[in-house]
Amino acid sequence: MLRKLRHEKFMRGVMIAVLFVVVPSFVVFYGWQRRTGRGGMPEGVAATIKFGMRDKVEVGKADVAVARQYLIGRLQAYSQLSGQPIDQKVIEEVATPKAVVREAINLKFLEHFARQNGIVVTESDVIEDLKRQIPPEQRDFFIQMIERRTGMTFDDYVLRMRYSLLLQRIREVLAAQTRVSVYDAWLEYKKRNEKLVVDFVRLAVSDYFDKVKVDEATLKRYYEEHRQDFEVPDQVVYAYLLVRKSDLKTSVTVTDDDITSYYAAHEEDFRLPPKVKVREIFLARPRSTPDKPLSREELTSRTEEVRRRAQDLYQQIVKGEDFAALADRYSEATEFPPREKDEQTTSSDEQTTAGGNLGFISRTTAKTFYGDVWTSTVFNLAVGALHPPIETARGFHIVKVEARKEGTLQPLEKVRDLVRERVLEEKVQPLFEQMGEELRKNSQKFTSLEKLAEVTSQTVRVTDRVNKGTLFIQGIGFLGDFQEAIMDLQKGGRSDVLSDANRHLVIELRQEFPAHIPEFDAIRDRVEKAYRDAQARELALADAQKIRDRAVNLEGLRTAAKDFGLTVTRSAPFKRSEVATFVGDIPNFEEVSLKLKTGQTELSPLGNEQRPVGYIVWHLTERTPPSQEEFRNELPKITAELLDRRVEVLISEYLRDQWQKLGSAIKIDPAFQ
Structure with missing residues (x-):
């Protein structure tokens, strides 16, 4: 396969960016080491699906690795669109073994759909795709970077890209079957761009804390009734030494001559x-x-x-x-x-x-x-x-x-930073590989982590308590490939040198703390805080409901708020997507506001629906639709977005139907249940 890529003539292109956008997402979450067979499963198989008497497929290591990437990719996309960092707890909740294998089965369902509809993507198709994207002068750099950044062979990379190309073609087929009317587009555009004005009053839970009466007997009773809420999961403490490739960059100098020479030798990369x-x-x-x-x-x-x-x-x-x-x-x-x-x-x-x-x-x-x-x-x-x-x-x-x-060559000054990063990568990579070899050589000689750190001029760091099985450790980052080796450690045990494209890690399990529920006296302050929070939330909700019941119109809202010592605020005109800025963080605001008529009043929580930080009573005072001229300008974009959304709905419905239809024909390794 490599011979095909190296020796056949390529079409020119500038898709080398694929390497830096797609590949890193494989790096962090590629993994699932080979397991021994369990639950009647062949070794290395997570699940089997029987589509028919002679149509049985297996979900293996590569499938699970790709599925993990897709799961995390969705969170990464959400994070980029929303501007919100991905929360570690959310990552752990999403990328559970059960969720990952379910996603892998979904991908097999889509492969089955593709076969039924004559959609075929082979490894040769991926090779041809890469040929058209990557200029000849970039091919060696591309292959080297795949191996360096991911630790994957080129064959592994092609397998993963085959899934992406297959999903792209499935979406194209479904898109050709789907229609979006101008009226549908108008409703969507109006929903997004209609301007609202609301009058509102907020009731913060924190304002009720001091109104909550507390005594020891009440707190102890609350503790006994909610013991499970205070459970501390299995936790561990690790000691480790870590070498990051990025840390080595400070020891390397990139001169203007280096940048100029690299640019001259790789001009086509910047066209x-x-x-x-x-x-x-x-x-x-x-x-x-x-x-x-x-x-x-x-x-x-x-x-x-x-x-x-x-x-x-x-x-x-x-x-x-x-x-x-x-x-x-x-x-x-x-x-x-x-x-x-x-x-x-x-x-x-x-x-x-x-x-x-x-x-x-x-x-x-x-x-x-x-x-x-x-x-x-x-x-x-x-x-x-x-x-x-x-x-x-x-x-x-x-x-x-x-x-x-025609394509134009970007001047050096415009791409200087990118060229500098390329040169820096070339200079740092040998140092990074050398450090890995040094760690592996000395790791065999020294059983003490401190001694290993001393002879390799590294520093031993110790983590705080972390939950056992976590996907993320502060100071190390997302574990990715390392997770299974770390999970297998026993108290006092030390890993081999674990390496990925950007890190070398040696880690030791120092302490273990089994899951337990602390005694009341040890967490009394925590219990009191939880109790005050729960009671204050009930008090705030009760007052909000009283205001809502009296707010039959805007004047009623103002009168009720005044009786509670509160002031009604009128918002500036805002779009539904801007509600958090102009009014507050109201869950499901879009859905609720679409059902509400002008002049009606609503009571909503603020923040998390289960544990809101407050409540808001709001009156929909005005609504102004967007102009038809603006809509006509945005029609192609809105239509394309709606089409994409409908394609995703079709895929979701197909997957749901497959789960219901096949049922017992799907067998999953108990380790993933």
Whole structure:
């Protein structure tokens, strides 16, 4: 497989960024070491699925590793979108063995769906995909970085990328079967951009703490009734020495000559992709669905009918018919690729899809959105050229190229920081590997962690108490590959040198603390705080309900609030997504506000629904819809987002149905239950 990548001619591209975006997520969570067979399972198999008498598949090590990556990837995506850091407890709750193997089974369900719908992605497809993305001069660097950053072989990497490509093609197939009306898009746009004004009064739980009466007998009774709430789980203390690659960067100097030389030798790495301005008429390929199943013959017949329609439209354009007019009348496109900004593009060009206008598209975007065939065909067309229908997995595309801009080399000053990081990586990597070898050599000689640290000029650090089985240890970070080796440690035991792409770790289990419920006297302050918090929450809720009951209108809200010594505040106009800034952190605000009519009043918790920090009584005073002109400008974007959402719903429903349908045909290793 490596020979294919190294010796065949590649198409140019600038998708080397895949290495730095996709691969690191594999690094942290790739793992699940081989286990001995349990519960009747073959060794190294987490689950089996029997789709039919002769159709049985196994969920193995690689499947579980990919599933873990997808689970954590969702949290990482949420964190990036929301700007909120991922909480360690949430990570541990999400990436449980049970959840990971369930996700791996879901991926097998999707593979089964792909087979049923003729969607096939082989390792050769991934190789071809990489060929089109990575320029020849970058291939060795790419392969080296996979091995360095992930510890995976190239074959392992290809296997993981096969899953990604398969899911992409499944989504394309489902998207071609889905439609989003303009009315649907308007409802979504209105929900997001409607401006609300509310009058509200807040009741903070903390304001009621001093009103809670406390005595020893009450606290002891509360402690006995809620003993399990105060349980401390199994905990441990580790000692460790850790070498991070990033820490070695301070010992390396990168000169201007280094940067200039690297840039000169790797110019193609910093070339922007070419882009073309395109118009398109798209006719969707017919699909067989559970609701409207088609036989193979029917599917073939309908596909031929669509192919003939596409060819007929092409001939009409060749004979002089207006491309834009035909696109407006016949094109079935419902989602569109993101556009590249260009100095030749007007503001109206950037927004409209009228006349089949796709705007400027880069080769990278085209490859991701349309696939290989469309991209290679369109980017080889001359300006003004019209191409016969291009057939893809989604349907038939009649394309006309209106303008073209070749890829440009970015000046050194613009990419200096990126070049510097590349040079730094090249200089640090040998030092990092040397340190790993030194640790492994001396780890065999010295049983004392302190002595090992002394001879390797490292420092022994000791953790605070951490929960046993945690995925994250302060000072070390996410354990990833290291977790199973650490879990296997007995008191006084020490690991071998554990290494991944960025760390070398030697860790020792120093102390163990079994799960227990502390005696009342040991945690009296904690019990009192919990009791005051619970009682204060009840008092705040009772007052909020009294205000709500009297707030039959805005004046009633003001009068009731005044009687409780509170003041009603009027918000500035805000979108639903801005409620936390203008009003407060109200759970499910979008859902509640959509059901509420202007002039109605609602009572909501603030913060966590189970343990709110307060309550808010709010009156919906005004609502102002967005303008139709703004909506028309955003229509392509909203339509694409709704389409993506509906595709995800279709996938979720399919997975749910598979679990219900197969039931006992799914066997899971008890270790993952």
